[in-house]
Amino acid sequence: MPSLPPRPSLPSLHSLRPSNRGQAAGPKVPVPTARAIVDCAVYVDGHRLPGKYTHSAAIAEVRKRGEGFVWLGLHAPDEGQMDGVAQCYGLHELMVEDAVHAHQRPKLERYDDVLFLVLRTISYVEHESVTTANEIVESGEIMVFLGRDFVITVRHGEHSGLSGVRQTLENNPEQLALGPSAVLHAVADHVVDEYLEVTGSIERDVDVMEEEVFSPHHHVPIENIYLLKREVVELRRSVTPLSTPLNQLAQSSENPVPKAVRRYLRDVQDHHTLVAERVAEFDEVLSSLVDAALARVTxxxxxxxxxxxxxxxxxxxxxxxxxxxxxxxxxxxxxxxxxxxxxxxxxxxxxxxxxxxxxxxxxxx
CATH class of the missing domain: 1.20.58.340 (Magnesium transport protein CorA, transmembrane region)
Structure with missing residues (x-):
């Protein structure tokens, strides 16, 4: 039987499409980890060693000495930058994912010998009048990785800087000599102290709103009360869930936090309880103001x-x-x-x- 002539091949569909040269996005250029590092230091006996360290050189120095710890501060790292840190410090991939994507509720988790604490930060937005403000509180996040010879702080948001906390600890070598857990306590104490300041400012706003609502010849749009209540709800979502992680840190003897630091954490826990009670009170007052405003409208x-x-x-x-x-x-x-x-x-x-x-x-x- 005679062989059939070869069938002509069809042109490729890709060859028929117009060329997209110059339009296709090139590979994403990795950003060095150093771009996300705010500060990196090695502490021995409560004192900071002179010189500048990269995140890898710092942990290598500590483990070569067999004493001290590293405090690495990062600001809004991306996935590639966080992967570089995780490889040096042995961080679990789930912790890395939470640190990159943020938007986490306050929580405390343990992966092997590393504690992972998530804190929500709150900042008060200054405004001329509570009846004309569009935003009253602004939220951010701080993640703390606590290991045997390192502590890593990752923060999201422009208002949650920790340079003041680091400076205060460096001026107190005895506290810093307690190890990485002293940094954990200082960060938690700083965040809860900010809660106290913000609740003090919001309390003044609630008092002003209360006076406006009950003024005989003054009309307050109910939308203004809803705005303030929404901001208090945002504050409550940031503050209230932190009670469980603080209780675990202050009471449990199974975590790597030494007993001396747990005493300080109990004080932070007391302050947090005070803040949570004040936030709950704000919520109740604003609910009553909403009812009063609705009754006035009716x-x-x-x-x-x-x-x-x-x-x-x-x-x-x-x-x-x-x-x-x-x-x-x-x-x-x-x-x-x-x-x-x-x-x-x-x-x-x-x-x-x-x-x-x-x-x-x-x-x-």
């Missing part, structure tokens, strides 16, 4: 309806008389009387004035 609507009903009743009288005398019957009373028109107008006017006086006496007008 009362105003009732007053408006009474006024409308009174004016309708006054206008109905002349309308009724005009309707009766506009029926064009020949044998209507007083239809051809000379003074009939004037008498009817006078009677209608007197009746309308009487109704007006009655409604005004009863506070309908």
């Amino acid at each position: 009362m105003q609507q009732n007053m408006d309806m009474r006024k409308i009903s009174a004016w309708v009743a006054i206008a109905a009288l002349p309308t009724m008389v005009a309707g009766i005398y506009g029926m064009n019957f020949d044998n209507m009373p007083e239809l051809h009387w000379k003074y009939g028109y004037y008498i009817v107008v006078a009677v209608v006017a007197v009746a309308c004035v009487g109704l007006f006086a009655t409604f005004r006496k009863n506070d309908w007008l």
Whole structure:
């Protein structure tokens, strides 16, 4: 049987498409880990060693000495930068994922010998008036990785800087000599102290709103109360869930936090309880203000309806008389009387004035 000639090959679909050269995005250029590092230092016996260290050189120095610890501070690292840190410090991939993507609830987790603590930070946004503000609180996050010879702080948000905390600890070598857990306590204490400052500012806003709502001749749009309540809800979501992690750190003897630091954490826990109670109180007060504002709106609507009903009743009288005398019957009373028109107008006017006086006496007008 003779062989068939080869079938001509069809052109590739890719070759028929227009060229996209110059339009396709190139491979993503990795950003060095150093770009995300705010500060990296080695501490031995509570004192900072001189010189600058990379994240890898710092942990190598500590493990070569066999003493001290590394405090590495990062700001909003991406996945590639965090992977570089995780390889040097042996961090679990789930912790790395949480640190990169953020938006976590306050929590405490343990992966092997590393504790992972998530804290929500809160900043008060200054404004001229609580009745005209669009935002009152701004939130961020701080993650703390606590290991045997290192502590890594990862923060998201512009208001949650830790340079002041680091400076305070460096001025107190005895506290810093307690190890990485001292940094954990200092960060938690700093965050809870910010909670106290923010709740103090919000308390003034709640007091102002309360005065505005109960002022006799001042109308507060209910949207303003809802805005303040929304900000308090955001504060509650950041503050309240932290009670469980703080309790685990302060009470449990199974975590790597030494007993000396747990005593300090109990003080932080007490301050946090105070903040949580104040936030719950704000929520209750604002709920009562919403009810009061709604009651005020309802009362105003009732007053408006009474006024409308009174004016309708006054206008109905002349309308009724005009309707009766506009029926064009020949044998209507007083239809051809000379003074009939004037008498009817006078009677209608007197009746309308009487109704007006009655409604005004009863506070309908």
